[in-house]
Amino acid sequence: MCLYLDSGSRSPLRKTLRFTYFTLLIWILPLLLFNSGHNSLIAHDEGLYASRARLMFDSGNWIAPWEKAHHKTPGPYWLIASFYKLFGISDTSARLPSMIAGIFSFWLVYEIGKIMLGKKLAWLATAILSVEFLWLQYCRLSSPDVPMIFLVLLAIWSLIRTELHPKYRYFWSFIAGLSLGLGFLIRSFMIFLPIIALLPYLIWEHRRHRHLTNPILYLGFFVGLIPTCVWLWFSWLHYGNQSFEELFKFVVRLGSEAQDNNGPLFYVWNIPLKAFPWAFFGLLGLFLTLHRPIPRYHLILVGFPLVLFVELSIFTTRLPHYSLCLYPFIAWFASVGLNWLGNIYQIAIPPQLPLQKNKKNILTLFARKNLPRNLSYGFGGLGVLLVIASIGVLIWGDSDIRKYAIIGLAMGLGWLILPVVWISRYHFGKKFLTARYWIAGWLIPCWLALATMGSMGLLSDYNPVLRTFLQQSAIASIIQTHPIYFVEIDAKTKVLLNFYFSTRPQPVVSISQLPALSYVFIYTDQSSKLSRPYRIIGREKEYQLIQILP
Numbered sequence: 208m209c210l211y212l213d214s215g216s217r218s219p220l221r222k223t224l225r226f227t228y229f230t231l232l233i234w235i236l237p238l239l240l241f242n243s244g245h246n247s248l249i250a251h252d253e254g255l256y257a258s259r260a261r262l263m264f265d266s267g268n269w270i271a272p273w274e275k276a277h278h279k280t281p282g283p284y285w286l287i288a289s290f291y292k293l294f295g296i297s298d299t300s301a302r303l304p305s306m307i308a309g310i311f312s313f314w315l316v317y318e319i320g321k322i323m324l325g326k327k328l329a330w331l332a333t334a335i336l337s338v339e340f341l342w343l344q345y346c347r348l349s350s351p352d353v354p355m356i357f358l359v360l361l362a363i364w365s366l367i368r369t370e371l372h373p374k375y376r377y378f379w380s381f382i383a384g385l386s387l388g389l390g391f392l393i394r395s396f397m398i399f400l401p402i403i404a405l406l407p408y409l410i411w412e413h414r415r416h417r418h419l420t421n422p423i424l425y426l427g428f429f430v431g432l433i434p435t436c437v438w439l440w441f442s443w444l445h446y447g448n449q450s451f452e453e454l455f456k457f458v459v460r461l462g463s464e465a466q467d468n469n470g471p472l473f474y475v476w477n478i479p480l481k482a483f484p485w486a487f488f489g490l491l492g493l494f495l496t497l498h499r500p501i502p503r504y505h506l507i508l509v510g511f512p513l514v515l516f517v518e519l520s521i522f523t524t525r526l527p528h529y530s531l532c533l534y535p536f537i538a539w540f541a542s543v544g545l546n547w548l549g550n551i552y553q554i555a556i557p558p559q560l561p562l563q564k565n566k567k568n569i570l571t572l573f574a575r576k577n578l579p580r581n582l583s584y585g586f587g588g589l590g591v592l593l594v595i596a597s598i599g600v601l602i603w604g605d606s607d608i609r610k611y612a613i614i615g616l617a618m619g620l621g622w623l624i625l626p627v628v629w630i631s632r633y634h635f636g637k638k639f640l641t642a643r644y645w646i647a648g649w650l651i652p653c654w655l656a657l658a659t660m661g662s663m664g665l666l667s668d669y670n671p672v673l674r675t676f677l678q679q680s681a682i683a684s685i686i687q688t689h690p691i692y693f694v695e696i697d698a699k700t701k702v703l704l705n706f707y708f709s710t711r712p713q714p715v716v717s718i719s720q721l722p723a724l725s726y727v728f729i730y731t732d733q734s735s736k737l738s739r740p741y742r743i744i745g746r747e748k749e750y751q752l753i754q755i756l757p
Contacts, residue, residue, distance in 0.1 A: 388431015
């Protein structure tokens with residue numbers, strides 16, 4: 208339709224789009240940027256990606272810096288190492304690729320949602336996605352998950368635009384294939400899970416879009432594979448066939464070993480927990496979408512997440528972040544469900560008025576049951592409990608628990624918006640409190656809770672004790688200029704030290720092997736077991752850096 212607008216009519220449209228993107232950025236950026244002023248990495252998997260990228264950057268070898276062939280494609284390491292090159296080595300630099308991919312993913316969620324559901328629901332879905340806890344957390348972590356999902360969303364958007372704009376069919380087909388090909392570089396064989404999830408749309412709708420017989424789509428895919436093929440070639444020159452063996456062994460191992468005894472129903476409870484309360488609205492939206500399918504895009508909106516959910520449940524290794532590709536779809540469905548409830552809220556009939564007999568539509572029937580009212584009072588009651596419990600913890604709890612009480616207080620006060628809006632509209636006659644205010648009452652509590660978590664460092668400062676230890680001036684100067692040894696430290700701490708130390712710490716069985724004046728990283732409780740004289744360079748609760756004396 209926009210093709211037939213003159214320049215004068217396009218100008219207001221552009222202004223509307225700019226305003227929409229601006230409001231989304233105002234909503235999203237604080238959630239991505241708020242922190243306590245400090246950053247420290249999670250040991251797994253964030254620390255692994257950041258430390259491996261640092262090894263590439265420090266060694267100057269971006270192909271084969273490992274002692275043996277690596278089991279993952281190098282895309283995430285190249286991304287992170289590139290940001291080290293631009294901004295220096297730091298926690299923030301390691302996390303920037305995910306943050307940027309997250310922002311572009313929000314934009315794509317809006318654009319895809321606008322086509323499938325309309326502008327209103329697209330904006331709501333984007334706002335919901337930003338306050339889904341696990342999604343926001345991984346947008347702030349150094350990991351390949353969000354960059355891969357950005358590529359998947361870009362591929363879906365490109366396939367849709369291929370249908371909408373036949374004139375540019377080959378261009379968008381190439382971008383779709385290129386995105387999926389680059390996905391292999393970022394996430395190895397995991398990219399084939401969303402590719403398989405696209406098959407219902409690609410196969411059953413083939414008569415309409417003809418994607419599967421479009422050679423440009425395959426050309427784009429193979430062009431996207433070129434960086435991986437180049438890496439594999441040089442890796443093969445260095446390691447031989449082991450390069451291919453490690454890639455396949457890793458996938459076989461993931462497909463045959465259960466993690467943490469997570470059974471086939473793991474995602475049934477984990478996703479609702481990590482996406483609370485949006486997964487429940489999402490189930491409602493899924494039901495409504497199945498009842499009234501979305502023309503043309505039903506097999507993307509419904510087929511893709513259902514197939515992917517089955518794939519993830521069958522796959523033996525089940526971890527929370529493997530389900531992240533479902534979270535944009537949860538947001539789209541939740542926008543449908545929440546908007547439907549908002550429509551009921553808008554026409555809700557006060558209990559004292561009789562239901563007109565000639566109205567048999569589903570909205571009126573549910574209106575009499577006052578589903579929005581019950582939800583408002585239910586979550587308002589939850590808010591009251593959270594406020595009371597949080598105040599109690601703030602008064603009588605210890606310092607470690609109080610920070611969580613502040614989050615509970617923020618969310619509890621936010622939930623009180625729902626009953627206040629309902630009571631004000633239907634008991635005090637404040638008719639200006641439309642469904643928009645009621646829907647905002649669902650979004651604001653989650654935003655407040657996540658913004659509070661970010662401001663307290665709970666989404667950025669995951670190892671504050673180790674960070675404080677390494678920031679001591681005496682220690683900071685030594686770890687940047689001298690080799691450091693360690694005796695018996697756990698794997699997670701070792702991963703973090705590999706990132707924070709300028710030279711990788713070297714393990715030793717006993718400090719008796721070390722020459723005098725060597726520097727050793729130890730746990731505080733290990734100091735009583737040392738047989739050689741030493742002096743303490745610095746300490747912080749759990750850790751010590753010592754120097755062996757002559």
